[in-house]
Amino acid sequence: MTAVQPSPDTEAERDIDLIALGRGVLRLWWIVVLGVVGGAIVGGLWSLSGSTQYTATARIAPGQAFSPSGSTAVLTYLSNQTAINEIATSETTLEEAALKSGVPTSKLHGHVSTAAVVEGGASAGHAVLIDITATLAKKKQAEDAANAVARIVQRETTSSYVKEALKFYGKRIDSFNQRLTTLERRIAVLDQTLKEGGLTLNERLLLTIQLDQAQATQGQTIDSLSTAQQQQLLAQTVEQTQIIQDARGKRTQARSRQTSVFVGAIIGFVVGLFAAMIVYYRSERALAA
Numbered sequence: 355m356t357a358v359q360p361s362p363d364t365e366a367e368r369d370i371d372l373i374a375l376g377r378g379v380l381r382l383w384w385i386v387v388l389g390v391v392g393g394a395i396v397g398g399l400w401s402l403s404g405s406t407q408y409t410a411t412a413r414i415a416p417g418q419a420f421s422p423s424g425s426t427a428v429l430t431y432l433s434n435q436t437a438i439n440e441i442a443t444s445e446t447t448l449e450e451a452a453l454k455s456g457v458p459t460s461k462l463h464g465h466v467s468t469a470a471v472v473e474g475g476a477s478a479g480h481a482v483l484i485d486i487t488a489t490l491a492k493k494k495q496a497e498d499a500a501n502a503v504a505r506i507v508q509r510e511t512t513s514s515y516v517k518e519a520l521k522f523y524g525k526r527i528d529s530f531n532q533r534l535t536t537l538e539r540r541i542a543v544l545d546q547t548l549k550e551g552g553l554t555l556n557e558r559l560l561l562t563i564q565l566d567q568a569q570a571t572q573g574q575t576i577d578s579l580s581t582a583q584q585q586q587l588l589a590q591t592v593e594q595t596q597i598i599q600d601a602r603g604k605r606t607q608a609r610s611r612q613t614s615v616f617v618g619a620i621i622g623f624v625v626g627l628f629a630a631m632i633v634y635y636r637s638e639r640a641l642a643a
Contacts, residue, residue, distance in 0.1 A: 375634065378630075378631075378638075379627065379634060382630040382633055383630075385626050385633060386623060386629075387626070388626060389623055389625045389627070389629060390622045390623045390626060391622070392622050392626075393621045393625065393626075394615050394619040395618070396622070397614040397615045397616070397618020397621075398614060398615050398618070400614050400618065406491075406605060407489055407490065407491055407605075407606050408491070408492060408603040408605055408606065409487055409488070409603065409604060409606050410487065410490075410497040410499070410500040410601035410602060410603040410604070411486065411487040411500060411599075411602075412487075412501050412503070412504035412599060412601040413471070413483055413484070413486075413597075414486065414504055414507060414595055414597050414598060415482070415483055415484075416432070416435075416438060416511060417432065417433065417512050417513070417516060417592065417594045417596070418433055418593060419513055419515055419516050420588065420593060422519075430513055432510075432512075432595075435470040435484060438507060438511060439467075439468040441507055441510050441511065442466060442468050442506075442507050443466055443467070447503060447506050447507070448462045448463065448503075450502070451502035451503045451506060452499075454498075454502040454505075455502045456498065457495045457498065457499050461495075462488070462499060465488060465489045465499075466487070466488050466503055467486075467489075468484055468487070469484070469485045469487065470484055470485075471483035471484065471485060483598060486503050486504045486601075487500060488500040488503065488601070489606075493605070494603070496603045497601045497602065497603045501600055501601045504600075505597065507595065508594075508595040512594040512595050516589055516593045516594050517594075519585075519589050520586065520590065520594075523583075523585050523586035523589060524586065526582040527582050530578055530582060533575050534579065537575065538572070540568050541565060541568045544561055544568060547561055548562065548565065
């Protein structure tokens with residue numbers, strides 16, 4: 355009867371090989387370190403090889419329309435950040451911005467972007483300010499392009515309701531000012547007439563009543579003028595989109611140095627690890643021979 359030969363424990367041998375491999379790589383740690391350092395250096399040099407670019411950011415405050423009384427906000431898509439981004443990056447806007455800034459439209463495609471600035475006190479997702487950024491090869495081109503797009507967005511996101519309201523407030527203010535001029539003249543004439551002598555009691559009483567009425571109307575007109583001026587100011591500074599900050603270009607690298615160094619170090623670590631494994635296996639074979 356033939357004896358059964360026990361099968362070799364391949365899993366045990368594999369565990370022993372992996373342990374031996376790990377120890378061998380640890381003994382050759384300097385190869386891994388050289389790989390990491392070399393990869394980081396190469397990554398840093400790679401980041402310097404990228405072309406220099408300039409970014410310029412203009413900041414706007416989207417307009418918020420109110421009801422005629424000024425107490426209730428009127429919902430409009432024009433204050434939505436997504437809508438503003440669509441307007442800022444649309445072909446029509448880029449073509450107009452190209453004409454105003456002197457930058458070819460082809461260079462603006464993919465190089466104009468928007469970002470919402472959300473303040474802590476605002477509700478989630480509510481864009482209080484919006485940045486419009488242009489990234490180009492020249493500083494002045496980036497500034498001119500960002501400013502041109504910002505002005506187009508300012509115009510397009512100010513609703514016709516607000517524009518008409520501003521015209522209406524302007525007409526009311528002019529009307530109140532004209533009325534005040536007339537009342538001031540009338541009050542001056544009545545006051546001068548009362549100072550003259552030879553008036554009967556009835557005439558003086560009548561002039562006094564007319565003067566009181568003119569002065570009361572003057573006070574009411576001043577109040578109405580003040581209200582119209584406040585409404586106009588609200589429309590000018592809040593209801594229509596404002597450019598808070600003009601664009602100023604700053605130099606940036608096309609490739610991030612920190613990212614390039616980190617990626618280079620990771621690649622160098624992997625290469626160094628494989629190199630240490632190869633050196634270990636070759637040394638083991640040489641000893642076995």
